[in-house]
Amino acid sequence: MIRKAKAVWHGSGRAGSGSLSSESGVLADTPYSFRTRFENEKGTNPEELVAAAHAGCFTMALAFGLQAAGFTPTELSTEAAVTLEQEGQGFRISKSALTLRAKVPNLDEAGFARIAGEAEKNCPVSKALNATITLDAKLNI
Incomplete structure (x- = not known):
C-alpha cells in the first residue's frame, strides 16, 4: 500500500507559502506557511x-x-x-x-x-x- 501527498511551495522560507494536497482529496491545496507553522495563522503545518x-x-x-x-x-x-x-x-x-x-x-x-x-x-x-x-x-x- 502506498499513500501519496504533495507539497507545492512558492518563495522564500519565511515570506513564501505553499499548499498541501492528498491523493484522497481530503487535503486539497490546503495552505501552509511560516506563519501557519510558527505564528498560528489559519492553515495547517x-x-x-x-x-x-x-x-x-x-x-x-x-x-x-x-x-x-x-x-x-x-x-x-x-x-x-x-x-x-x-x-x-x-x-x-x-x-x-x-x-x-x-x-x-x-x-x-x-x-x-x-x-x-x-x-x-x-x-x-x-x-x-x-x-x-x-x-x-x-x-x-
Whole structure:
C-alpha cells in the first residue's frame, strides 16, 4: 500500500507559502506557511498533520487490539500533542504525547493499559517517529 501527498511551495522560507494536497482529496491545496507553522495563522503545518496521523493511527490500532481481545469500545478519544524543538541549525519533532480517554464496557484497568500500550508501540506512525512517545490512558467505563 502506498499513500501519496504533495507539497507545492512558492518563495522564500519565511515570506513564501505553499499548499498541501492528498491523493484522497481530503487535503486539497490546503495552505501552509511560516506563519501557519510558527505564528498560528489559519492553515495547517507538518506537525499538526503528524499529530493527526499519530492520533488516528494509534486509535485505530487500539480499536483493532480491543476487538481481538473481545471488547467493543463505546468511544475512543485520542489527542496527540507533537513538540517541535530547535536542534542545531534546524528543528526536529522530539515528542508526541498521546492522551486517550476511552469508554470500553467490561474491561478492567490492567487489561486496558496492556492493550493501549501494545497499540502505542505497534501503530505504524509510532514506529515511524524518531521521537519520545508518551501515553496517558484513562478508562471511563
